[in-house]
Amino acid sequence: VNLTFDHISAAARRIAGVAVRTPLVECEELSRRAGGRVLVKLEGLQRGGSFKFRGAYNRLAQLTDDERTRGVVAWSSGNHAQGVALAARLLGMPATIVMPRDAPVVKTENTRALGAEIVPYDRDRESRETIATEIARTRRAVLVPSYDDYAVMAGQGTVGLEIVGQTRERSSTLDVVLVPCGGGGLTAGSAVAIKHLSAGTSIHCVEPERCNDTARSLAAGRRLANDPGSRSICDALLAPEPGALTFPINQALLSGGLTVTDEEVLEAMHFACSHLKIVVEPGGAVALAAVLANRLPLRDRVTALIVSGSNVDAPLFRSMLDRREGST
């Protein structure tokens, strides 16, 4: 494995004072339902609205002056886009982001507001990799992958680092950690940090059904892709298959993968609004959904879960509230 705890410690020093040390809160109602102690990492409160800022900043902060002048290129369904755009603005370099035309409006608008140039593409007909690689080539810009990159993974791993530290501040020890999983960067980075500091903690990734490539790959022992055209409301978790660099790490360190339905995700978004008092996007809510749906026995255990993003479009958010609360 080419990602070590030292990389994550170094990333933590780089992002200190720039990224938010998001709180790890205990939710009484969630603990009651799980029958154990459940701690929730509110990473949707990160700058840019998701953990993606950590990895992007860690990557961009290591570029040379020459590379900074030429700028960066990324492809993203929206959260990595905002993370890269914000990091690029803070570090004073141009950013170009290839984004699907059906990305949530809030993600496209925020990315543009952060000063990045947006190149739209059609998710079903075009290759984002091809478009981004071509832009990087012509502009001699640096391509910043959204997960398959060790500096990016190291930045995301600071979430896991913080979780262990914040759990120790409560004089507690973690039994289980649940991590939302798309390409696997947050999962891999956090797993390296957590296993280094707390070897007895078991880590599970959580994915939407039909897009549970990592869970199926872990079970099969090799990388399996999702069916083309597989859809979920979890727009942030629609990576086609596990990353070539993230998967070996996850294979070595995870205890398995859990799967939740879109309906369970909506229920978790509503719970987050009512009990955690936060706005959560669908992809950010999958680990919470797994706990609420009792996907794993957590009785008498200490569990931490990551709520990883908050960039949800207003109409979806309101329809979620309307459906859950009827006419009250």
Add this chain to the structure above:
Amino acid sequence: VNLTFDHISAAARRIAGVAVRTPLVECEELSRRAGGRVLVKLEGLQRGGSFKFRGAYNRLAQLTDDERTRGVVAWSSGNHAQGVALAARLLGMPATIVMPRDAPVVKTENTRALGAEIVPYDRDRESRETIATEIARTRRAVLVPSYDDYAVMAGQGTVGLEIVGQTRERSSTLDVVLVPCGGGGLTAGSAVAIKHLSAGTSIHCVEPERCNDTARSLAAGRRLANDPGSRSICDALLAPEPGALTFPINQALLSGGLTVTDEEVLEAMHFACSHLKIVVEPGGAVALAAVLANRLPLRDRVTALIVSGSNVDAPLFRSMLDRREGST
């Protein structure tokens, strides 16, 4: 002044690991609008949904074994109720709370779920002080005031203590702090902490119009009451007049009081949902509303504001979203 920085430091040690060290986040959009740097203390993420848990826990943790056996009594529109109920449960003592019949449903339900006994009263026809005092007398229980108590104020002051520390972690110095104000406990406690650590910081309290007793009292140089029957959607900020113990502190340390309309509060609640990604109750949003309404020139200044509570009923929250977003 009988509230010192040492009291607040001691309170911080008492609540460490029990209360959440809520994050101080920079909101890019808010900073852009203010033309300066604006940091937001997300205190609605505190246990019990508001800063009130800090003061309640600090007070209850200092009770004797004998007092704990007899339990505590409080009156509250809902946030102090939850803070006292939670602190009492954690410290193993019974709690009775006198609450107005028109308190938000979420506040009454949460207080009951935390195991407290609720005694309802009519806000316009009965005296909560009389009812609570009588209960305390017959049960030989300890009365826990919601603001006019130095141990309670010291607990609330840990919010100010954290704000200064978290601002320094960003290598920045505070010019202005804005604090939501009802009875004045959060304001007084935070002001003592902030002025001790950062004498050059100016502090303003923020209140709803028609319930701006502290702003008018500061201007007049003596305690003035609100008109009986004065109403606002800010249910948490409807104290009849400044506290006898809080006001002298606020008079000595504040630069003045700001006032916002209910309409501006709704706008701030919507901003919090869209940009801070948090649920905020009306009373918790007044300081944010003051910044958005440009009540104070903040250009090129470093400002911190407290978002102090998140306990809002679902129908009010949804109608706020519906009104702000039309049919989008």
